[in-house]
Amino acid sequence: MKKAITVALAGNPNVGKTTLFNTLTGSRQHVGNWPGVTVEKKEGIREYSGRTIEVTDLPGTYSLTAYSADEVVARNFIIEDRPDVVVQVVDASNLERNLYLTMQLAELGRPVIIALNMVDVAEGRGDTIDEKRLAELLAMPVIRTVGTSGEGLLDLLDAVVAIAAKGEKHTHTIGYGDDAEALISDLVGILDDDPDLAPRYPLRWLAVRLIEGDADIRRVVSGSSVGDAVSARLADIDFDEYEATLADKRYEAIGAILPQACTICVRKMTGSDMIDRVVTNKYLGIPIFLALMWGAFQLTFAVAEPFMAGIEYIFGWLGEGVAASVGPEWLASLLGDGVIGGVGGVLVFVPNIFILFLILSILEGSGYLARGAFIMDRLMYAIGLPGKSFIPMLMGFGCNVPAIMSTRTIEDERDRLITILVNPFISCGARLPVYILFAGVFFGRDAGNVIFGMYILGILVAILSAKLFRSTVLPGESSPFIMEMPPYRIPTLKNALLNMWEKGSTYLKKAGGIILIGSLIVWFLASYPAGVGYGSEESFAGMIGKFVEPLVAPLGLDWKIAVALIFGFVAKEIVVSSLGVLYGAEEGSAALSDALLADPALSAAGALAVMVFVLLYMPCVATLAVIKKETGSWRWAGFSVLYGLVVAWSLAFVTFHVAGFFLGGA
Amino acid sequence: MSPPDPLPIPLDTVITGEKARVVSVRAKGQLRKRLLEMGIIPGAIIESIRVAPLGDPVEFRVKGYNLSIRKGDASCIEVVMEVE
Amino acid sequence: MSEYQKRIFAALLGVLYLLAGAATIIAVAIPEIGIFEVLGISGDPAGGFILIVIGGTLFYGYLELSKGIHEGVAFLHVGIALALVFGMIQLLSTGAEFATMALFEDEAITLGMLREEIVPVLYLALIALAGFIAWGKEFSAGLLRG
Numbered sequence: 001m002k003k004a005i006t007v008a009l010a011g012n013p014n015v016g017k018t019t020l021f022n023t024l025t026g027s028r029q030h031v032g033n034w035p036g037v038t039v040e041k042k043e044g045i046r047e048y049s050g051r052t053i054e055v056t057d058l059p060g061t062y063s064l065t066a067y068s069a070d071e072v073v074a075r076n077f078i079i080e081d082r083p084d085v086v087v088q089v090v091d092a093s094n095l096e097r098n099l100y101l102t103m104q105l106a107e108l109g110r111p112v113i114i115a116l117n118m119v120d121v122a123e124g125r126g127d128t129i130d131e132k133r134l135a136e137l138l139a140m141p142v143i144r145t146v147g148t149s150g151e152g153l154l155d156l157l158d159a160v161v162a163i164a165a166k167g168e169k170h171t172h173t174i175g176y177g178d179d180a181e182a183l184i185s186d187l188v189g190i191l192d193d194d195p196d197l198a199p200r201y202p203l204r205w206l207a208v209r210l211i212e213g214d215a216d217i218r219r220v221v222s223g224s225s226v227g228d229a230v231s232a233r234l235a236d237i238d239f240d241e242y243e244a245t246l247a248d249k250r251y252e253a254i255g256a257i258l259p260q261a262c263t264i265c266v267r268k269m270t271g272s273d274m275i276d277r278v279v280t281n282k283y284l285g286i287p288i289f290l291a292l293m294w295g296a297f298q299l300t301f302a303v304a305e306p307f308m309a310g311i312e313y314i315f316g317w318l319g320e321g322v323a324a325s326v327g328p329e330w331l332a333s334l335l336g337d338g339v340i341g342g343v344g345g346v347l348v349f350v351p352n353i354f355i356l357f358l359i360l361s362i363l364e365g366s367g368y369l370a371r372g373a374f375i376m377d378r379l380m381y382a383i384g385l386p387g388k389s390f391i392p393m394l395m396g397f398g399c400n401v402p403a404i405m406s407t408r409t410i411e412d413e414r415d416r417l418i419t420i421l422v423n424p425f426i427s428c429g430a431r432l433p434v435y436i437l438f439a440g441v442f443f444g445r446d447a448g449n450v451i452f453g454m455y456i457l458g459i460l461v462a463i464l465s466a467k468l469f470r471s472t473v474l475p476g477e478s479s480p481f482i483m484e485m486p487p488y489r490i491p492t493l494k495n496a497l498l499n500m501w502e503k504g505s506t507y508l509k510k511a512g513g514i515i516l517i518g519s520l521i522v523w524f525l526a527s528y529p530a531g532v533g534y535g536s537e538e539s540f541a542g543m544i545g546k547f548v549e550p551l552v553a554p555l556g557l558d559w560k561i562a563v564a565l566i567f568g569f570v571a572k573e574i575v576v577s578s579l580g581v582l583y584g585a586e587e588g589s590a591a592l593s594d595a596l597l598a599d600p601a602l603s604a605a606g607a608l609a610v611m612v613f614v615l616l617y618m619p620c621v622a623t624l625a626v627i628k629k630e631t632g633s634w635r636w637a638g639f640s641v642l643y644g645l646v647v648a649w650s651l652a653f654v655t656f657h658v659a660g661f662f663l664g665g666a
Numbered sequence: 667m668s669p670p671d672p673l674p675i676p677l678d679t680v681i682t683g684e685k686a687r688v689v690s691v692r693a694k695g696q697l698r699k700r701l702l703e704m705g706i707i708p709g710a711i712i713e714s715i716r717v718a719p720l721g722d723p724v725e726f727r728v729k730g731y732n733l734s735i736r737k738g739d740a741s742c743i744e745v746v747m748e749v750e
Numbered sequence: 751m752s753e754y755q756k757r758i759f760a761a762l763l764g765v766l767y768l769l770a771g772a773a774t775i776i777a778v779a780i781p782e783i784g785i786f787e788v789l790g791i792s793g794d795p796a797g798g799f800i801l802i803v804i805g806g807t808l809f810y811g812y813l814e815l816s817k818g819i820h821e822g823v824a825f826l827h828v829g830i831a832l833a834l835v836f837g838m839i840q841l842l843s844t845g846a847e848f849a850t851m852a853l854f855e856d857e858a859i860t861l862g863m864l865r866e867e868i869v870p871v872l873y874l875a876l877i878a879l880a881g882f883i884a885w886g887k888e889f890s891a892g893l894l895r896g
Contacts, residue, residue, distance in 0.1 A: 063703035247702035274824035285719040291803040302843035309854040378720035485732040
């Protein structure tokens with residue numbers, strides 16, 4: 001058996017790379033993260049003419065200047081993993097900008113093949129492309145492909161196998177003009193003196209990156225034996241100037257090639273422009289966006305309902321079965337309250353997550369998501385976030401878990417982190433039962449206004465926190481908003497479903513374990529030491545409740561509420577059922593309301609403080625798991641818990657005393 | 667040589683529907699890199715095609731595709747009006 | 751000729767949606783208007799907003815076409831698309847609700863309950879569907895041209 005051929009799939013965002021990857025590898029793919037970063041890594045395998053071809057889907061990038069995690073990943077993969085072939089998927093209807101990446105890929109020294117995608121779109125609007133001539137001019141194979149139908153796929157595979165068999169390097173690069181070229185050859189000469197560099201990097205590429213002021217590469221070279229010599233040569237160089245010159249030369253080279261190989265039809269008004277006139281219309285743009293977001297929200301949560309009910313039904317049935325048939329009481333409780341309750345808590349969100357990702361991938365695939373960001377950017381910029389943060393914020397009102405997962409569409413890592421960290425303050429659906437209980441009991445006719453106030457408070461805290469994070473822990477301007485507005489396309493169901501399955505199942509795998517462990521810890525605290533009633537005063541949870549009572553006393557709360565809040569960590573709606581247990585009342589019955597009203601420790605001001613605390617105090621375990629997964633570290637998850645607790649305590653304290661002043665009872 | 671260029675103006679002042687030619691990109695760092703690689707290089711023809719409903723950002727057409735840029739960022743790009 | 755038909759269609763359907771939307775919002779304040787029940791209108795601010803957005807888009811198309819702006823036809827197409835999308839969302843939500851009731855809550859679905867689900871966003875979408883059948887091809891062809 002011959003060695004497998006490794007292929008890296010590169011390309012700009014929105015060129016149909018994912019579609020091509022899916023048709024290329026079928027179902028034989030798996031998703032992981034690149035080591036150390038949260039960028040997704042997709043790999044798939046294809047058997048072709050007796051060879052195994054391993055395809056790695058690189059993140060979509062416009063260039064390889066490596067200022068975002070995506071670009072660093074793409075560049076490092078090509079340089080360090082040395083794939084046998086790099087296939088660049090190119091959008092034929094947007095050749096000029098797409099070929100910029102080609103110019104950079106060519107410098108990396110690996111053989112490059114162009115998969116010319118969307119030729120149907122380009123030719124449909126009157127462009128003509130002579131791919132043979134293009135291949136000659138670029139000195140690399142150019143294969144026509146149609147990702148959706150699989151056309152050209154076999155030609156592409158033939159080209160991959162052929163080029164891998166030859167095993168040549170790609171040596172054809174463009175010239176950057178006399179001045180830059182003199183500098184480049186000087187640098188190559190210096191770099192060549194270090195025997196370690198040449199085997200690891202194409203030297204010409206290193207030199208080019210150095211004069212473009214690439215900080216990463218500068219660090220690599222500074223650490224080598226020729227670091228000082230390089231620094232000396234680069235001492236009085238205007239990097240900005242060279243950067244512009246090199247970019248200019250690349251586009252110049254493209255400009256010289258294109259007219260020889262294709263004619264581009266100049267368009268006045270395209271179909272996309274027609275749609276954009278409507279959806280970004282001065283008066284209708286925002287209402288249409290809000291309407292569509294409401295629709296997405298409605299679909300996510302309404303359509304998931306029967307599936308969620310089904311999952312709850314199955315787990316309820318399992319729980320009863322365990323309670324009835326498992327011998328030792330502690331084991332029945334462990335399985336029933338701990339494992340089944342915990343796993344059920346994860347799975348119940350799964351329909352939401354799957355449907356949300358289906359909708360998001362349809363919105364993104366159609367090109368509308370970019371318009372949404374365009375429309376909302378001004379508003380979000382005011383609170384220091386990019387336009388794309390709007391969707392996660394909105395989704396947060398349903399459930400923070402899919403909301404945080406939807407931040408994947410935000411390119412800038414810091415913007416994304418801030419959006420993730422403030423999301424738990426958006427009041428999710430699970431908190432509503434708590435408000436309904438307390439507001440209903442203590443505020444009667446004003447309950448609706450009080451609940452509405454909670455939602456507003458959540459939004460305010462999210463906005464202020466975003467501003468705070470922007471100016472302290474994650475400083476810097478919100479990233480420049482330079483976004484391609486892709487033409488509209490009709491998304492394919494197959495891709496949307498694949499995308500949904502991929503993201504949904506990753507959530508299950510990654511978050512499931514954490515949630516299970518969290519649930520088990522809470523179960524343990526509520527059940528031990530041996531022989532105590534579940535969640536009673538004598539249990540560890542009760543002891544913790546008693547222990548922290550002095551902490552919540554300034555908020556007008558006693559140990560019972562403290563215990564309920566601890567349970568609420570598993571899922572916030574559990575606060576209500578826990579109170580039922582603690583007050584010895586059936587959930588949902590009038591008895592709990594009466595018991596709360598009769599409790600001398602609780603006042604109307606205290607009830608407000610509870611609601612504020614539940615709104616803000618910390619993400620539930622499922623949200624925490626997803627924060628950990630999406631930020632790639634426990635640090636941010638821990639930060640989110642601490643920050644939440646501090647904010648919740650402070651605001652609950654203020655609420656209790658201010659409300660106490662007006663309502664009495666403080 | 668062509669006659670001397672008129673005085674350059676910042677890109678964000680170009681009216682919707684008008685075309686201009688990029689003279690210089692005065693941005694620094696990340697913004698500069700991003701603009702250059704997206705094809706906003708001296709000499710490029712850029713057309714303002716649409717303003718977002720809230721007045722910012724602005725959508726431009728450059729190198730045959732559409733790109734949206736915030737006015738604040740666009741003000742770093744100096745252009746001269748292109749007469750058709 | 752065809753553009754004249756489109757103009758009339760946009761105006762009529764736009765006005766119907768706008769009226770239905772206004773009624774849905776009015777019904778929040780004054781629920782006991784007799785004709786509302788017949789038309790399946792009940793107070794719902796968000797639902798009313800959706801209807802008004804669809805109606806507004808269609809009517810805007812009518813205004814542009816009347817001014818002789820040919821591109822106004824895009825408002826008609828997007829309006830029809832929105833009408834269909836929200837009709838579909840309504841259908842799916844209702845289906846999900848009934849499925850939950852029938853499968854897990856042991857509630858029988860009565861004819862009266864079905865009757866209650868015949869709401870403007872659903873039956874007006876049928877008219878939009880007629881428009882889509884008439885002009886949909888031209889719309890998606892325009893889309894694919896880029």
